[in-house]
Amino acid sequence: MTAELVRGQNHTLPQTRLEIRVSAGSPVVAGATLGDENGTVRGVEWIAHPGAHRLPGLEVSRQAAAGHRLAVDLEALPDEVHRVTVLLALPTGVGGPTRFGATAAPFVAVTGLDGTEIATFTLTGLDAESAVSALELYRRQGAWKVRAVGQGYAAGLAEMLADQGLAGAAELAASIQEAVARSLARSVAPPPPRTPEGDRVRHASGPSDPHPETAPQPQPTAHPPTVHQPTAPQSATHPPTAPQPQVPAHPSAVPQPAAPAHPPTGTGPGTPTAPAAPTAGGPINYAHPRRQHAAPPPPPPAAPPAEPGQAPQPVAGDATGWSMDERLYNQIWGMFEDLARAAAAYRSAVDFAESRMGQELDRSLSDPRNRIGGTGDRAREEARAKRDELIARAREVLDRDLAQLAAEAAVVEPALPAAYAGWDNPVWHAHRIPMELPMALRIGDLHLPERTDLRIPLLVRLPLERGIWVDSGRTASEAAAHMDTDRLRRLAMETAVLHAARLLAVYPPGEFSVHVIDPAGSAAGSLAPLVDAGVLAGPPAAGPGGVASVLAHLTRRVDLVQMAVRAGAADALPPDLDTGEQLLVVNDFPHGFDDRAVTQLRYLADEGPSVGVHLLMVADREDASAYGPVLDPLWRSLLRITPVADNHLADPWVGHAWTYEPPATPPGSRVLEQVLAAVTAARRAAGH
Amino acid sequence: MTVNMTKGQAISLQKSDGGTLTAVRMGLGWQAAPRRGLFGSRTREIDLDASAVLFADKQPVDVVFFRHLVSDDGSVKHTGDNLVGGAGSGGDDEAILVDLQRVPVHIDQIVFTVNSFTGQTFQEVRHAFCRIVDETNGQELARYTLDGGGQYTAQIMAKVHRAGSGWQMTALGNPANGRTFQDLMPSILPHL
Numbered sequence: 034m035t036a037e038l039v040r041g042q043n044h045t046l047p048q049t050r051l052e053i054r055v056s057a058g059s060p061v062v063a064g065a066t067l068g069d070e071n072g073t074v075r076g077v078e079w080i081a082h083p084g085a086h087r088l089p090g091l092e093v094s095r096q097a098a099a100g101h102r103l104a105v106d107l108e109a110l111p112d113e114v115h116r117v118t119v120l121l122a123l124p125t126g127v128g129g130p131t132r133f134g135a136t137a138a139p140f141v142a143v144t145g146l147d148g149t150e151i152a153t154f155t156l157t158g159l160d161a162e163s164a165v166s167a168l169e170l171y172r173r174q175g176a177w178k179v180r181a182v183g184q185g186y187a188a189g190l191a192e193m194l195a196d197q198g199l200a201g202a203a204e205l206a207a208s209i210q211e212a213v214a215r216s217l218a219r220s221v222a223p224p225p226p227r228t229p230e231g232d233r234v235r236h237a238s239g240p241s242d243p244h245p246e247t248a249p250q251p252q253p254t255a256h257p258p259t260v261h262q263p264t265a266p267q268s269a270t271h272p273p274t275a276p277q278p279q280v281p282a283h284p285s286a287v288p289q290p291a292a293p294a295h296p297p298t299g300t301g302p303g304t305p306t307a308p309a310a311p312t313a314g315g316p317i318n319y320a321h322p323r324r325q326h327a328a329p330p331p332p333p334p335a336a337p338p339a340e341p342g343q344a345p346q347p348v349a350g351d352a353t354g355w356s357m358d359e360r361l362y363n364q365i366w367g368m369f370e371d372l373a374r375a376a377a378a379y380r381s382a383v384d385f386a387e388s389r390m391g392q393e394l395d396r397s398l399s400d401p402r403n404r405i406g407g408t409g410d411r412a413r414e415e416a417r418a419k420r421d422e423l424i425a426r427a428r429e430v431l432d433r434d435l436a437q438l439a440a441e442a443a444v445v446e447p448a449l450p451a452a453y454a455g456w457d458n459p460v461w462h463a464h465r466i467p468m469e470l471p472m473a474l475r476i477g478d479l480h481l482p483e484r485t486d487l488r489i490p491l492l493v494r495l496p497l498e499r500g501i502w503v504d505s506g507r508t509a510s511e512a513a514a515h516m517d518t519d520r521l522r523r524l525a526m527e528t529a530v531l532h533a534a535r536l537l538a539v540y541p542p543g544e545f546s547v548h549v550i551d552p553a554g555s556a557a558g559s560l561a562p563l564v565d566a567g568v569l570a571g572p573p574a575a576g577p578g579g580v581a582s583v584l585a586h587l588t589r590r591v592d593l594v595q596m597a598v599r600a601g602a603a604d605a606l607p608p609d610l611d612t613g614e615q616l617l618v619v620n621d622f623p624h625g626f627d628d629r630a631v632t633q634l635r636y637l638a639d640e641g642p643s644v645g646v647h648l649l650m651v652a653d654r655e656d657a658s659a660y661g662p663v664l665d666p667l668w669r670s671l672l673r674i675t676p677v678a679d680n681h682l683a684d685p686w687v688g689h690a691w692t693y694e695p696p697a698t699p700p701g702s703r704v705l706e707q708v709l710a711a712v713t714a715a716r717r718a719a720g721h
Numbered sequence: 722m723t724v725n726m727t728k729g730q731a732i733s734l735q736k737s738d739g740g741t742l743t744a745v746r747m748g749l750g751w752q753a754a755p756r757r758g759l760f761g762s763r764t765r766e767i768d769l770d771a772s773a774v775l776f777a778d779k780q781p782v783d784v785v786f787f788r789h790l791v792s793d794d795g796s797v798k799h800t801g802d803n804l805v806g807g808a809g810s811g812g813d814d815e816a817i818l819v820d821l822q823r824v825p826v827h828i829d830q831i832v833f834t835v836n837s838f839t840g841q842t843f844q845e846v847r848h849a850f851c852r853i854v855d856e857t858n859g860q861e862l863a864r865y866t867l868d869g870g871g872q873y874t875a876q877i878m879a880k881v882h883r884a885g886s887g888w889q890m891t892a893l894g895n896p897a898n899g900r901t902f903q904d905l906m907p908s909i910l911p912h913l
Contacts, residue, residue: 050808087762109756146807374795378825381794385777385827426826687793
């Protein structure tokens with residue numbers, strides 16, 4: 034049972050070998066000071082920091098990171114040590130935020146070596162502070178306890194160290210910051226602390242590894258969109274003597290298998306209650322300012338105990354999470370992984386059966402005794418029978434697994450909230466524009482050839498982390514090759530409109546604007562639902578002039594918000610600036626684009642997502658072939674989906690090719706118009 | 722009841738009530754090298770690695786080790802690499818979980834190995850052991866002590882293989898030399 038501490042509260046530690054996990058909205062320096070029975074830090078050798086990261090019984094990581102795992106062995110500490118203070122500080126001189134108020138509230142957890150949380154503490158209410166004492170582990174009558182401290186220091190590390198009675202605090206603080214700056218300069222930008230796996234497999238990612246060497250980047254990066262194994266951090270100290278075991282080359286990977294960053298920074302308990310300015314740097318805090326999450330969530334629905342010898346009855350929301358949304362999200366990712374692995378088991382058995390039969394047939398052919406009489410035939414017959422028997426058994430297991438997953442899907446699908454549901458789900462007919470952004474959005478379905486009617490929703494996290502590219506090229510997929518170009522382009526644009534409408538419908542009113550560039554006006558028909566409902570920020574921009582003005586507008590926004598974030602001065606933004614998220618839909622790229630416009634578009638693709646400007650491109654890569662490889666990074670940075678079913682997406686675990694099916698409204702349905710009308714009505718009610 | 726296994730001994734993986742096991746864990750533990758006082762960062766850490774190799778008819782099909790923590794089919798999971806060892810008090814520092822029900826039908830043997838990645842021989846490693854635990858109730862089925870071993874850096878610990886409709890475990894305890902499981906393949910093959 035995890036204790037959620039508030040400032041000043043303490044908790045007894047059941048064990049002495051611990052890990053302290055830190056997650057923050059931006060890279061932070063983590064360190065620890067040791068104090069004697071009077072609380073005095075006896076000297077610099079009693080401080081673990083990036084420049085001196087290892088003390089007996091204590092290790093911190095050598096660089097700044099958004100996620101840390103500090104290993105602590107309280108028994109190995111010198112006997113004189115009675116107190117360990119865990120401190121966090123923002124690195125200086127590296128261009129990041131300079132005050133904790135500009136980032137998401139840091140979260141610290143004391144865990145056992147197996148990853149079970151003992152106590153957690155969210156450091157809320159920090160503002161101008163740039164250094165903070167987060168936790169204190171202290172001896173009390175022979176036992177160790179942890180206390181949540183959360184004492185911040187506006188003058189930073191030097192002030193904090195001086196406060197602990199250390200002489201030469203300023204020099205030490207400067208040397209720590211210098212060590213951090215040096216290591217930041219040679220490391221790649223740390224990825225957001227996000228694990229690409231659902232909670233079902235969380236224990237697979239090495240929670241028992243207490244070695245902080247791996248701490249700075251505990252999770253593999255979510256990008257680039259090639260192979261990413263959801264396996265544990267790979268030890269930096271293991272030279273690559275062992276090649277990766279047979280991981281097939283991925284056609285391209287499902288890009289954002291991001292399970293909720295654990296621990297949750299935005300929806301968890303003790304979420305900062307002060308409304309963060311939406312542009313104050315770091316991830317935007319979408320928590321409702323007045324809504325308390327401190328109460329433990331209602332227990333998740335658990336599957337009732339199974340009858341002996343039978344699989345348990347599946348239940349929607351049967352996963353961990355703080356809200357039903359999060360549980361369903363985790364459940365869907367769990368189903369996705371289970372289906373991938375069940376199919377892997379089956380395919381591997383079939384491959385083995387085939388290759389064994391091949392070998393046996395070869396052997397029987399090369400045996401001269403088999404040339405005459407029926408021996409050879411019999412041997413071949415036997416080899417085939419063995420193969421069929423093995424495949425039949427594998428199929429039986431697969432069918433058992435598929436049936437279980439199908440039963441789960443059958444209860445999960447109807448329980449999904451609109452953002453996770455398909456257009457055919459009745460939930461859309463009763464949809465009300467939410468006041469809080471959901472965790473994720475369904476952008477289509479995935480299935481495997483083993484059972485095409487078992488569909489896994491493809492969910493992407495919100496706010497979007499990458500732009501989306503609806504490929505309207507005929508070479509995009511097999512199905513597309515059989516279609517004529519005009520029809521395919523129209524279909525692509527219609528798909529894009531459906532995606533845009535979904536985004537509009539799940540964002541709180543006024544927090545999401547959609548701009549459209551349609552240089553030749555060729556998509557007027559497809560765009561009609563958006564235009565008619567009046568949900569666009571302006572009429573679709575046509576001609577080179579229109580392209581230039583929309584791009585200039587969004588470029589200015591990205592630029593201003595970035596400047597404000599860097600300076601930590603969100604209040605300085607001009608009042609006319611819309612700080613909500615922006616989506617730019619581009620049709621017919623690069624028609625109507627000059628070199629300057631192409632450059633601006635690339636700037637938006639690179640810099641936009643971090644400040645809330647997203648791209649939805651409808652394009653045929655062939656059309657832009659004149660630009661050569663210059664645009665390759667642009668295409669790679671976008672999540673490629675297709676307007677027709679196509680098997681180009683790979684799962685992050687095994688790398689199967691999954692068939693992606695774009696969302697579609699049921700024929701004759703008015704659901705799109707209804708939903709867009711609800712968006713307009715909600716905006717009007719909210720006074721936008 | 723824990724069985725202290727000896728080399729070559731085979732036990733049937735059955736629960737005490739006679740039911741077949743559904744999930745087992747192979748745990749590995751050892752004592753971390755003592756910290757050096759001054760220049761503690763130069764402590765010669767001991768890094769033992771547990772691996773599991775999945776075989777179908779004597780051909781390796783998949784392997785679970787610190788660089789590939791979950792077998793593709795999801796039946797075998799490594800809980801993560803431990804680079805330094807633990808207190809030496811009998812707790813697992815690395816563990817591999819096997820969901821026997823989900824092992825693909827063609828996999829008939831799973832071999833567990835232990836390697837000294839940092840090169841110390843088992844003579845130098847203190848309080849090292851390996852054990853098999855019934856994952857459903859935490860009961861230890863078999864334990865195996867590694868220390869006091871000789872001048873070798875790896876051991877082929879045990880294999881779990883299909884026997885009838887259930888599984889059986891055989892203690893192998895064969896010394897070998899190598900840094901990762903790949904170096905051990907020639908020594909594993911005779912035991913299949």
